[in-house]
Amino acid sequence: MVSRAAAAVRTRPRREREQEVLVWPDLVFIEFISALIFSIALMVLSAMVNAPLLNRADPDTTPNPSKAPWYFLNLQELLLHMEPAWAGVIVPTIALVLLAAIPYWDRDTEGQGVWFGTKFAGRLAVFGFTAATLITSLLIIWDGSLHVVWTENIIRGLGLNSDFSWPGGLDWFRNLRGFDTGIPWDSLGFTIGGFTMFADWRAIPLGIPGTTTDPWLLNLNFPSFLSQQIIPVATMVGLPVLFVLFCKALGWIHTRRDIALLIFSAFIGVYLTTTIVGTAFRGQGQDLKPPWDIVVLEE
Amino acid sequence: MANLERAPRKSFNDLIYDLIFKNYVWQSIFRTGYPNTPRNQMLAVATNVFLHLHPTRIHRTHVKITHTYCLGGLSFFMFLGLTVTGVLLMFYYVPSVERAYQDIQALEANVRFGQLLRNMHRWMAHAMIILVLLHMMRVFYTGAYKPPREFNWVVGVVLFILTLLLSFTGYLLPWDQLAFWAITVGTTMVGSAPVLGDESKFLLLGGFSVGPNALIRFYTLHVIGLPLVISIFLAVHFWRVRRDGGLARPL
Numbered sequence: 001m002v003s004r005a006a007a008a009v010r011t012r013p014r015r016e017r018e019q020e021v022l023v024w025p026d027l028v029f030i031e032f033i034s035a036l037i038f039s040i041a042l043m044v045l046s047a048m049v050n051a052p053l054l055n056r057a058d059p060d061t062t063p064n065p066s067k068a069p070w071y072f073l074n075l076q077e078l079l080l081h082m083e084p085a086w087a088g089v090i091v092p093t094i095a096l097v098l099l100a101a102i103p104y105w106d107r108d109t110e111g112q113g114v115w116f117g118t119k120f121a122g123r124l125a126v127f128g129f130t131a132a133t134l135i136t137s138l139l140i141i142w143d144g145s146l147h148v149v150w151t152e153n154i155i156r157g158l159g160l161n162s163d164f165s166w167p168g169g170l171d172w173f174r175n176l177r178g179f180d181t182g183i184p185w186d187s188l189g190f191t192i193g194g195f196t197m198f199a200d201w202r203a204i205p206l207g208i209p210g211t212t213t214d215p216w217l218l219n220l221n222f223p224s225f226l227s228q229q230i231i232p233v234a235t236m237v238g239l240p241v242l243f244v245l246f247c248k249a250l251g252w253i254h255t256r257r258d259i260a261l262l263i264f265s266a267f268i269g270v271y272l273t274t275t276i277v278g279t280a281f282r283g284q285g286q287d288l289k290p291p292w293d294i295v296v297l298e299e
Numbered sequence: 300m301a302n303l304e305r306a307p308r309k310s311f312n313d314l315i316y317d318l319i320f321k322n323y324v325w326q327s328i329f330r331t332g333y334p335n336t337p338r339n340q341m342l343a344v345a346t347n348v349f350l351h352l353h354p355t356r357i358h359r360t361h362v363k364i365t366h367t368y369c370l371g372g373l374s375f376f377m378f379l380g381l382t383v384t385g386v387l388l389m390f391y392y393v394p395s396v397e398r399a400y401q402d403i404q405a406l407e408a409n410v411r412f413g414q415l416l417r418n419m420h421r422w423m424a425h426a427m428i429i430l431v432l433l434h435m436m437r438v439f440y441t442g443a444y445k446p447p448r449e450f451n452w453v454v455g456v457v458l459f460i461l462t463l464l465l466s467f468t469g470y471l472l473p474w475d476q477l478a479f480w481a482i483t484v485g486t487t488m489v490g491s492a493p494v495l496g497d498e499s500k501f502l503l504l505g506g507f508s509v510g511p512n513a514l515i516r517f518y519t520l521h522v523i524g525l526p527l528v529i530s531i532f533l534a535v536h537f538w539r540v541r542r543d544g545g546l547a548r549p550l
Contacts, residue, residue: 012544013544013550019358020356022340022356023340023341023355024344027357027362028344031369031372046415046418046421047415051417052475052477053407053477055476057396057400057474057476057478057479059479059508061476063480066481068484069467071428072463072467072485072488075488076488084488084491088487088491088492089493090493096456099456102439103453104449107445109446110550111549112548112549113360113441113547115440117441117442
């Protein structure tokens, strides 16, 4: 058993003194110049663009849309697509824990200290980022029911059917909540040996002892549970797994580092997309709108 | 025998140079002149309180801009700039519901360079978040989290969270509609936690909604609580960079 300290020394590269340069002046100079450039750039920015200051805070006047600071808008965006407990707390906590755990899982010391250290690193990063950005955008469009609006407009616009509207049989595919409201849950009960099973999908008795105060645990509202918890969580777990399997089939994945590269890049794509959509594409009532149509009303 | 050679006359420039850099006061501050030999340059780094974070020598690949893009250093530089502008802002700002908003208005209207000061603080805060994120991406894509640097990556994740919290607590302070409702939305998300959600929200706000208690809590966390905590983690972060053998390099 090698001690941790010994392992740490072993994983250090050999010192090559002939390849070394002096920190003064080689590094100190670069640090000084970069600090100078940033100081000047921020000074110029601050001289040109003022920090926003709206009216005095008024608890009785709610702006519509109300938004968190931009770096939390990714979470606020998630909030629109799943149970708040998942979006606001559980998902970010798990994401941060997984992020922190990367080096304890990917322990191979090969390929450190160089950009994109493995053979297919570049492809994995580009694929992960692009595919995640694309899929996230499509999911947001779908949950915003834009595909319904677009389909209706196209069919009406082409003159095929001037009063076409989204077929009722496809109501479940309008958006995520369609799985809750667009399926005739009331008629889905069935009878086995005289017992009626699931007569009421919206109040399935769970009978967990000691939970008499919490109606959610007492009776499960399955349609809402399905659309607000099962599907979002399955998507968040399933898509990364599919990504890994897909890239494995392509022969791009050989080490844990490759998997980390793929998933991290996909994470960056999702993070960026949700932040941008939350910041620039959410108007009143958090509806999807192009940035130029967004007006903040005070109600 | 008398020396026949006269000492060369000093030029005007040399006279000025000696006047500035070779007088008693200057030499009491900077004991040596410009370090122009390798030995003195290493000593300058090792013995200077600000520079001794660095090693004296560094592998040549690590001074290439494209290896790090200076992102970690610039994040820290933003922290320093935010501390300076933040201290100046504290001169003009009282964290009470009655005064906060008008203090900001007065700062913008009546204080010389007050608007510039506030703008600098605001944009530096945004820049810091972006730089920290980019720094994390740089470390990830160069594989610099791998052993023996696992723990420093974890410290970095903590620093990222603290950066977000610092920015979030500062967001409420102007006490305008933007601040008030952003914090209302943000803390409502905290309140939706399955366990201890309402309790954490109450703890954060000092009440059930954003009000005077929330303002003083956010202010205290913003100007002293979180800066102290982040300073400790920054110290550990920098220390571990050196202890773990500097920047990562191929084996």
